[in-house]
Amino acid sequence: MTQEIHGTVADGFETVREEFAAFVSTERADYEGQLCAYVHGRRVVDLWAGPGTAADSLYGVFSSTKGAAHLVVALLVQDGTLELDRKVTYYWPEFASEGKGALTLRELLAHRAGLVGTDTGFTLEELADDRAVAERLADQRPFWRPGTAFGYHALVIGALTGEIVRRATGRSLQDVYEERVRAPYGLDFFLGLPAAQEPRFRSTRLPSPADGSAPRSPEPDSRHSLAGIAFNEHAAQPTELALLPNERVIRAKGPASVGAVASARGLAGLYAAAISEFGDRAPLLKPDTAAEFGQLHSVGHDLVTGTHRAYGLGFQATASTWYPFLGAGTIGHSGAAGSQAFADPRTGLAYGYTRRRFALPGGAAPENLRFVEAAHRAALAG
Structure with a gap:
């Protein structure tokens, strides 16, 4: 039975609804998603189904969490509280150990x-706690x-930049985000989900055998590779990435790499709030x-993913990585289960997509391409 599509689109954006519908x-009867x-x-x-x-x-x-986390960093750089070309040790002296003393905040933000991890990995409780x-x-x-x-730096970049925020401001990145971004704009984007909002949460579901394969899982011969370390597969209790948001401790503390x-x-x-009147x-x-943080800083072979990647400062270079038709300087970040979010300052387009069932192979779900193309065409025509 065909699912009903809920919500509305503005005049000129009817093709986005058509693509979503x-x-x-074509999806399973239990598909759930929002656009x-x-x-x-x-x-x-403003569409949803399921x-x-x-x-x-x-x-x-x-990892769409990283966009919110690094919007905070961008605001603090804009304020003059943080300086991109300061050494990390200016804010965090203990970081200098083991030959890390020359690293700048700019380099840290560019991965x-x-x-990317530690020799022995993290417990679940540690992953939930950016300070730990x-x-x-x-x-x-x-x-x-x-x-x-x-x-x-899949599971740790938000903790690293968050510690700099804490040292510079005396407050956690999550607290700064709540005060300056989420609460003033009334955004349903939480770095730390209050217990009162729990009934609205829809737990992530694993792919089914019909989806073709399973999300990445640790293999005995790759646990201690850079990818294995970055995704905490070598820990005594390896992280099952696909189910991480289903842990209340992750939702409650909102770690700034993956916990939103x-x-x-x-x-x-x-x-939209980042680039437009809102x-x-x-x-x-x-x-x-926005231009500084969207400028390409790391382009080429990613040592962790083993693929060609492009990063700005804290944000993925969304146009270079996913959608080359978007404007240069687009800032955004995708998430492992399939979410995608970005702002294209050249067209004023701000985009968000979520889905409940983990989409393979991980990262921005493939269907985003057709949705983004349709939204971008309509924005250009408007």
Whole structure:
């Protein structure tokens, strides 16, 4: 039975609804997903489908968390509280051990620290606690000489940058985000989900055998590779990435690399607020700040993923990595289960997508391409 598509689109964005409906019609009967977009701060797409799904349902968004975390860093750089070319040790002296003393904040944000994990891995409780992760990493010898190469710091980049935020401001990254971003804009994008909001959370589901394969799982001969270390597969209790948001301790503490809970409205709203007037408020980022953080800083072979990747500062280079038709300087971040979110300052397009069942092979779900193309065409035509 074909699922009903809920929600609305603005005039000119009907093709986005058509693409969403066409995709949903090919999916399992239990598909759940949400799609939202803004153009210059005006909501133009607001769609959802699936049994039990509402416009305000909340999902684990995995690494899309990093976008919220590094929006905070961008704001603090814009304020002058942080300086990109300061050494990390200026803020965090203990970080200097094991040859890490020359690394700058700019290099850290570009995934160039060589500090993707620890020799023995983390417990679940440690992964939930950014301060615990940062304390362990301060003493860790890097896995390549800092600054000479790059690799995806999948589970730890938010803890590293979060410790710098804490040292510079005296407050956690999560607290700064709540005060300056989430609460003022009323965003359904939480770094630390309050217990009162738990009924809105929809637990992540694993792929079924019909989906073709399973998400990455540890293999005995790869646990101690860079990828194995970066995804905590070598720990005494290896991390099952696909189910990480289903742990209440992760949702409650909101670790800044992977722990956010959000709706598509929240994802798109975050990026709309970043670059556009939103809810009668000025954009969070000045154009020069957005351009600095969206500029390519690490491009080429990613030592962790083993693939060609491109990163700005804390954000993925979304146009280079996923959607080359987007404007240069697009800032955003995808999440392992399939979520995607970004802002394209050149068109004013802000986009957010969530889904409940983990999408293979991981990262931005393939269906995002057709949705983003349709939204981008409509934004250009508007």
